[in-house]
Amino acid sequence: MALLSVDELSVTFAGQGGGRGAGSGARRDTKAVDGVSFEVEEGQVVGLVGESGCGKSVTALALMGLLPRKGVSVGGRAEFDGADLLSMGEKKIRDLRGSQLAMIFQDPLSSLNPVVPIGIQVTEILTRHRGLKGEPARKEAASLLDRVGIPDPDRRLKEYPHQLSGGMRQRALIAMAVACAPRLLIADEPTTALDVTIQAQILELLKELVDQQGTALLMITHDLGVVAGLCDQVNVLYAGRAVETAGRRELFAHPTHPYAHGLLGSIPRLDAPRGDPLRPIRGSINDKIAWADGCAFAPRCDFYTMECLTGTPELTEPRARGHQVRCVNPVLPAETSAGTAEVSS
Amino acid sequence: MSLLELDGVKVHFPVKKGIFFDRTVGHVYAVDGVSLKVEAGQTYGLVGESGCGKTTLGRAVLRLVDITEGGVLFDGTDLAKLPEEEMRQIRHRLQMVFQDPLGSLxxxxxxxxxxxxxxxxHGIGADQEERRERIKKILAEVGLPTNALSRYPHEFSGGQRQRIGIARALVLEPDVIICDEPxxxxxVSIQAQVINLLEELQESKGLTYLVIAHDLAVVRHISDVIGVMYLGSLVExxxxxxxYAEPRHPYTKALMSAVPVPDPDVEDRRERILLHGDLPSPAAPPAGCRFHTRCPWKQETRCAxxxxxxxxxxxxxRVACHFAAEIEAGTVERTRSTGIAAVTETEPETV
Structure with a gap:
């Protein structure tokens, strides 16, 4: 059985003046996640990819139980090792968080307490979950910093977050996340705030942790390049729903949903010859179309037909087993070239 | 002759201390001697990581920051020595597009x-009526509806705001546009639209671009010539x-190997050159080659x-490396291995 299996997860933020659930205010509610399903196996790296507003970060927060209780309704199921994370009590999920489940965030500076030395922030976790105190806890913290590649860890433990560089702060956060050897690590845009050479260091570090400890990693990112190098399985999200799910080789070789197809066509590639035109997706994300009324991507889609607006498209496997696509007009081999011509004209 | 020519441009910001006397206790060497030429109708891409001075250099061209030393020749005029009023008059020929489209409107x-x-x-257009006509024409060119005229910045999406930023530069009929992280x-899907727009405009209007960006893939896509900056100076x-075919400077090699490519085959095959540690402070740049503290090919002699x-x-x-030829020929070995263990052991002190 999968370590984490998420089934039709949905997150709705109540609009101002509107109450929870159905009723007078329901119209103004915002559906940030609208039925996301995926699985993460032990030791696997799974990617959640999409642009801003696709619901990837909210998915992570919902899994970690970090969404505010008021004004947010969470639906669906998310089973971690057989227990449902969404219906779990606050106390139980606090025991899981930090020990079996851990998360690192995009902005390492705002995830660290600015007025508490790094050492105390790291040992706090060791005390809470592993019962280590005093000298043994300090020693363990130093060895953790050392493991994530922070030089001179004894001195760094006494320093405050502002004294560390951006890459170093992210390393410190990773050290805290892996302090209790979690079974699942959720990384939400862990390298977006960093320069590319530092990004390469951090990605290498994450890869090593996964390889050595067999930690499962849920990688949330907008960068398809990062996904190509790291993830085993990829879920492409659009407007709160997964539109395509496939193994990484399959996805990059045969992007089948028009959105994934368009996304890959619009990225300038370092290895592409100069003069290769980009094929952008037209328009911009429109949150007015709900999935219930049809495909949310339809207004921007080049393959759009009237059929697209009759209810939510189902997940199908038009190309290969395990390669799921939510589209009634998927981009299939014969159409790929025709589609390209259509876009560029 | 080149349209825009930078000759040994230096921008040093003083670091001050004290309440009454404002003593200068040091300098931040943001740009430290950059010479480059931008040809008319071409795109020059300036790439580098945060803190390398690329944005300061772009602003120095427009004299938005004071140039400490050096010259900026634009169409035969040295902008660095121009009096304020004359500089103001020439500015409509050199325009800028900023990174944050909401913050700059x-x-x-x-x-x-x-x-x-x-x-x-700048006295373009006789009256508001004439200006409005011109604005309408430009709005159509950047792909915005005419009814945008009476609307406010918050009513537009990020991509549309960047189009407004581009239109603001275009209405002044500039020769050069400096795009800072455009x-x-x-x-990503919006990025491609804006990149294509910039390219179309260049073709139809014969514009010259100086594009400043940290994303090597974007810069490579739109630039004719690329300059790589590290800690205030050009290294290549x-x-x-x-x-792309033959990066010669160790920093460029490392930068290229670090850029993720959306293709699993490329990602699996490539050998990453991991750099050690972080960028040193531009207030106290290392002696010798600025890159020697992180360079995987650092040699005993000369580098430091x-x-x-x-x-x-x-x-x-052009390359700024003592051993570029030797590295190319393979007669100089890498002095540091790459990988996490190596990074851990030898990471230099950074603050």
């Missing part, structure tokens, strides 16, 4: 007011294709003591 002005303000200041705040300059000059190594290809 006044939220209380409507689009017509934002776009006509610069025109009025697409880095945008989502080459035509776009040559730079002698600052390398940009030297020509091929057709339009």
């Amino acid at each position: 006044n939220p209380r002005q409507n689009i017509e007011s934002i776009l006509s303000e610069g025109m009025a200041a 697409v880095s705040a945008l989502d 300059e080459a035509p776009s294709d040559a730079l 003591t002698e600052r390398p000059e940009l030297t020509v190594v091929g057709d339009g290809h």
Whole structure:
């Protein structure tokens, strides 16, 4: 059985003046996640990819139980090792968080307490979950910093977050996340705030942790390049729903949903010859179309037909087993070239 | 002759201390001797990581920051020595597009007011009626509806705001547009739209671009010539294709190997050159070659003591490295291994 299996997860933020659930205010509610399903196996790296507003970060927060209780309704199921994370009590999920489940965030500076030395922030976790105190806890913290590649860890433990560089702060956060050897690590845009050479260091570090400890990693990112190098399985999200799910080789070789197809066509590639035109997706994300009324991507889609607006498209496997696509007009081999011509004209 | 020519441009910011006397206790060497040429109708891409001085250099061209030393020759005029009023008059020929499209548009002005303000200041268009006609034409060119005129910045999406920023530059009929991170705040699907727009405009209007960005893939896509900056100076300059095919400077090699490519086959095959540690502070740059503290090919001699000059190594290809030829020939070994263990052991002190 999968370590984490998420089934039709949905997150709705109540609009101002509107109450929870159905009723007078329901119209103004915002559906940030609208039925996301995926699985993460032990030791696997799974990617959640999409642009801003696709619901990837909210998915992570919902899994970690970090969404505010008021004004947010969470639906669906998310089973971690057989227990449902969404219906779990606050106390139980606090025991899981930090020990079996851990998360690192995009902005390492705002995830660290600015007025508490790094050492105390790291040992706090060791005390809470592993019962280590005093000298043994300090020693363990130093060895953790050392493991994530922070030089001179004894001195760094006494320093405050502002004294560390951006890459170093992210390393410190990773050290805290892996302090209790979690079974699942959720990384939400862990390298977006960093320069590319530092990004390469951090990605290498994450890869090593996964390889050595067999930690499962849920990688949330907008960068398809990062996904190509790291993830085993990829879920492409659009407007709160997964539109395509496939193994990484399959996805990059045969992007089948028009959105994934368009996304890959619009990225300038370092290895592409100069003069290769980009094929952008037209328009911009429109949150007015709900999935219930049809495909949310339809207004921007080049393959759009009237059929697209009759209810939510189902997940199908038009190309290969395990390669799921939510589209009634998927981009299939014969159409790929025709589609390209259509876009560029 | 080149349209825009930078000659040994230096921008040093004083670091002050004390309440009464404002003593200068040191300098931040943001830009420290950059010489480059931008040809008319071409795109020069300036790439580097945060803190390398690329944005300061772009602002120095427009004299938005004071140039400490050096010259900026634009169409035969040295902008660095121009009196303030004459500089103001010439500025409409050199325009800038900023990174943050919302932050660079006044939220209380409507689009017509934002776009006509610069025109009025530079005396373009006889009256508001004429300016409005011109603005309408430009709005159509950047792909915005005419009814945008009476709307405010918050009513537009990120991509549309960046189009407004581009339109604001275009209404003044500039020769050169300096684009500072024009697409880095945008989502990838929108990025491509803006990149394509910039390319179309260049073709139809014969514009010259100086594009400043941290994303090597974007810079490579739109630039004819690329300059790589590290800690205030150029370390390598080459035509776009040559730079990709044969990066000669160790920093460029490392940078290229670190850029993720959306293709699993490429990702699996490539060998990453991991750099050690972080960028040193530009207030106390290392002696000798600025890159020697992180360079995987650092040698015992010269690197730590002698600052390398940009030297020509091929057709339009310049490199600032003492051992570029030896590294290319393979007669100089990498002195540090790569990988996490190596990074951990030898990471230099950074603050």
